[in-house]
Amino acid sequence: MNGRTDERNETAAKILDAADELLVEGGVNGLSSRGVATRAGVNNALVFYYFGSKQGLVERVIERYYQRHVAALEAATGMMTGDLRERLHALVDAYVDFMEAHRRFPRLVQALAASGSDFHELIGRHMTPLFRWVEHALDGVAPATGPLAARHLYLTVSGVVTSWYSQAPLMAGLWDRDPESAAAADERRAHVHWLVDAMYDKLVADAM
Template sequence: MSMTKQKVFDAALTLFNSKGYNGTSVREIAKQANVNIALISYYFDGKKGLLEQLMIYFLEQYIAILSLVFSKKDSMSAKMCLQEIVRNVLIFESENHQLARLVHREVTVDTILIREIMTTYLTKERYILQTIIETGIQNKEFKKLPIMITIAQLKGLMTMPYLQPQYMVEVLHINPVEPYFVTKYFNEIDRWIDEVLCLQNDRVAISHRAVN
């Protein structure tokens, strides 16, 4: 990516996150990036095209993270697949926290662009997570839980800190960008996978109760 395009990306991210997409003008983006306003039309075909490129830039990398783990699913347990996905996604979102916030927020808006993104990217995300969880159930590694609700819970855990960073910092006094948070938060989601999804922990708990 050229330096000019990166400057426009960075400026748009800052303004979209602080003022919202509708509250930001192309002129403001050009001023923030210190570029000629005509360059935004040239590179991105206007504000709408700029938002689309920002979202695709994020989602291409996000799906690549999931797909890489998915390609190794035959040599890993379902639990290991979910662990690797969670760890890598948290690192990616932390390193791209402004972009993550923008994408997670914009996905909640019903537009033609978002519907296309749902079909192109988020349907693939669902397929990957669904297949891993179904494999875990078939292999008696995971409990027979409602798969779509389980996906919603897992996705909520992974995205919440980066969808609502202001809440995390101002109310919970936690900075989701810090490497310490990523490590600690991964450990907590890993515990959720153990306690909510994994059958082994049920057997351990039953055995423990029987002994006592």
């Protein structure tokens, strides 16, 4: 764990990339240090030299994704104009854009969340600021508690977006087009926008 662990070190970056690719194929328990080293074209011991343990390696993969995630959302929210509805749609677009650009990320988070609790606290810690941002944006529209609270709306929209990347491939047989195609992704994006409108409309209607 002496080397520079970030992406500026070429070897560490190659290991991180390899682990990232392999994680989605077998989860944490399916990931082996030798498998990572082989795919990275690097000696097995270097995995532990740079990341200390398998656990540490996986944590760095997760943290790297969340760093990019937060940076992408901050860049997008800085340019948002219009009323709340328009800003929510812009936020959804930024969110979907990131997932489209990092398709393994939602699958990784879901796999880690759905089993094994070793990384729950880490993921929860990184999700918190994103959730707080949405909670603040919905202040005044969504009630503070109950089934319409921001936490439910947040979980619903993020769940709808992220579950697409794991569930859609299952439907390959009964979908008329490839669910992994760009056209299918665009259609799904339109669905999410439609869903946000439906929720927003009902939120406003309920408040009256």
